[in-house]
Amino acid sequence: MFIDARDLPDGSRLETDLAIVGAGPAGITIARALQGSGRDICLVESGGLTPESDTQALADGECAGIDYPLQASRVRAFGGSSHHWGGFCRPLDPIDFEARDWVPHSGWPFGFATLAPYYARACEILEIAPARFTDAAYWQAASGDTLPEPASGRVATTFVQFSPPTRFGTRYHAVLAEAMYIRVLLHANVCALESTADGRAVSGLAIRTLDGRRLSLAARTVVLATGGLENPRLLLLSDGVAPNGLGNDHDRVGRCFMEHPHLSHFAEIVVADLALLPRVYREQLQVDGRRGQAAFHPSASFLRQRRLLNATFMGGIGTTFAPDAPADTPLAEEQRALLRALGPLMSARGPAREGAPLGHVFNLGCACEQAPDPDSRVTLSTTRDALGLRRLRLDWRLGELDRRSFAAHVRALAQEFGALGIGRTWLDLGDEHSWPITVSGGNHHMGTTRMHADPHQGVVDADCRVHGIDNLYIAGSSVFPTGGAANPTLTLVALALRLADHLGARR
Numbered sequence: 001m002f003i004d005a006r007d008l009p010d011g012s013r014l015e016t017d018l019a020i021v022g023a024g025p026a027g028i029t030i031a032r033a034l035q036g037s038g039r040d041i042c043l044v045e046s047g048g049l050t051p052e053s054d055t056q057a058l059a060d061g062e063c064a065g066i067d068y069p070l071q072a073s074r075v076r077a078f079g080g081s082s083h084h085w086g087g088f089c090r091p092l093d094p095i096d097f098e099a100r101d102w103v104p105h106s107g108w109p110f111g112f113a114t115l116a117p118y119y120a121r122a123c124e125i126l127e128i129a130p131a132r133f134t135d136a137a138y139w140q141a142a143s144g145d146t147l148p149e150p151a152s153g154r155v156a157t158t159f160v161q162f163s164p165p166t167r168f169g170t171r172y173h174a175v176l177a178e179a180m181y182i183r184v185l186l187h188a189n190v191c192a193l194e195s196t197a198d199g200r201a202v203s204g205l206a207i208r209t210l211d212g213r214r215l216s217l218a219a220r221t222v223v224l225a226t227g228g229l230e231n232p233r234l235l236l237l238s239d240g241v242a243p244n245g246l247g248n249d250h251d252r253v254g255r256c257f258m259e260h261p262h263l264s265h266f267a268e269i270v271v272a273d274l275a276l277l278p279r280v281y282r283e284q285l286q287v288d289g290r291r292g293q294a295a296f297h298p299s300a301s302f303l304r305q306r307r308l309l310n311a312t313f314m315g316g317i318g319t320t321f322a323p324d325a326p327a328d329t330p331l332a333e334e335q336r337a338l339l340r341a342l343g344p345l346m347s348a349r350g351p352a353r354e355g356a357p358l359g360h361v362f363n364l365g366c367a368c369e370q371a372p373d374p375d376s377r378v379t380l381s382t383t384r385d386a387l388g389l390r391r392l393r394l395d396w397r398l399g400e401l402d403r404r405s406f407a408a409h410v411r412a413l414a415q416e417f418g419a420l421g422i423g424r425t426w427l428d429l430g431d432e433h434s435w436p437i438t439v440s441g442g443n444h445h446m447g448t449t450r451m452h453a454d455p456h457q458g459v460v461d462a463d464c465r466v467h468g469i470d471n472l473y474i475a476g477s478s479v480f481p482t483g484g485a486a487n488p489t490l491t492l493v494a495l496a497l498r499l500a501d502h503l504g505a506r507r
């Protein structure tokens with residue numbers, strides 16, 4: 001059942017067994033997974049069914065570090081940021097879960113195997129095929145191309161799948177509307193979590209609407225699923241009993257904000273013959289009604305040996321050089337000259353046919369892992385939003401290991417392209433101390449309520465329960481201790497399913 005909070009009388013007091021704050025992929029997944037469990041569930045959502053500018057403005061804030069689009073990088077409406085997401089899906093790699101002595105604060109409380117069954121279920125929810133992420137034989141058979149086999153052992157192939165993309169707000173609206181024991185409260189902004197006098201349990205939520213109503217919801221259990229930036233903000237705003245915010249006894253809330261630094265235009269690979277670079281590396285292929293594309297990433301042994309962070313590289317054909325069209329930039333002229341000289345050597349088919357293109361430019365893009373850094377963080381600003389709540393202040397920082405890892409991977413990849421005869425690479429990697437070009441984020445907000453068995457090092461435990469608070473849980477990528485180089489939604493949906501299992505078993 002859907003209820004608009006603006007239709008409830010001011011001062012209304014509601015009750016539920018389980019309150020889930022935030023109806024994005026994480027919150028909706030938990031509500032659906034616990035549907036039929038006999039619990040009364042209330043999904044409390046700030047927005048309406050579609051994005052509205054006054055609610056979206058609540059996502060604004062202040063940047064202290066690298067500039068970041070706080071409003072544009074999330075959507076505050078039923079369905080959350082899945083209204084705008086691109087659908088790129090890939091699980092984390094097994095090494096991403098490990099404690100790596102060269103990555104400070106790394107190590108999940110469990111390994112890939114624990115999450116594997118949940119990944120399979122998460123694929124169904126995101127409408128992609130499980131077990132296609134590392135299955136080179138499947139993609140080889142489906143595409144009809146032989147995939148190159150890098151010999152150095154430094155670079156490996158992985159496969160990204162594309163969700164249709166699943167828009168949670170429309171895809172799962174009907175099932176929630178019909179669910180017997182689920183109420184979805186729209187236009188309901190949670191302003192604070194209320195706790196018992198000792199701060200060891202949460203008793204409910206303080207809710208406000210933008211038209212001035214104040215409501216409260218008493219709950220036996222609360223799951224915070226408001227995204228990687230609002231989860232820490234809500235804990236920090238909940239300072240009625242704990243002056244530093246709930247779950248923040250050890251000053252961990254909001255720290256270790258991580259993104260996947262995204263870079264492009266740092267490498268152009270001049271390819272003489274596309275036969276050496278199969279189509280699945282250059283564009284999305286539709287197979288069995290699902291879309292996928294091959295990506296390059298560093299092998300686990302290379303990461304260990306060189307003590308680097310993870311990365312994912314994907315590319316597409318930018319320019320195709322006609323045999324005698326004039327080049328419009330000095331770089332293009334250089335590339336054409338290279339193709340004239342090297343093309344015949346780099347071709348799989350021998351001398352080029354009359355009128356065939358001289359060659360192509362394959363443009364690479366990269367999404368990098370970022371190392372956890374306690375100084376890269378979310379705090380509260382002194383400015384306030386339309387509800388009178390302190391806005392968030394993001395200080396996103398990148399460090400030396402982040403930059404060094406990126407540069408090492410690009411060099412290894414360039415050498416591999418040469419060794420495989422695919423092409424020659426033009427690089428722009430900047431100097432030792434700076435990034436080559438502007439770094440942006442991928443709209444991935446991770447790490448701000450990180451998972452760790454030790455309350456001095458994390459905000460939630462391995463069950464995603466806030467340390468020291470018996471009935472408060474967190475869902476979403478804010479619990480990732482490290483973020484690997486895979487887009488986060490598949491993993492956060494898998495974690496949400498795991499949390500639902502835990503809550504289902506705890507009556």
Ligand SMILES: Cc1cc2nc3c(=O)[nH]c(=O)nc-3n(C[C@H](O)[C@H](O)[C@H](O)COP(=O)(O)OP(=O)(O)OC[C@H]3O[C@@H](n4cnc5c(N)ncnc54)[C@H](O)[C@@H]3O)c2cc1C
Binds near residue numbers: 492
């Ligand atoms: C443009 C764009 C492209 C993206 N592309 C990809 C991609 O290709 N692959 C990928 O894996 N990820 C992608 N993402 C990220 C992806 O959308 C998020 O990882 C995912 O939506 C996070 O799910 P969530 O449920 O944790 O949070 P959200 O989707 O952010 O949902 C949180 C919900 O909580 C609500 N809320 C917030 N504060 C409150 C409050 N105080 N009270 C009540 N409700 C509140 C919000 O309105 C929202 O509905 C993209 C994001 C954007 C913006």
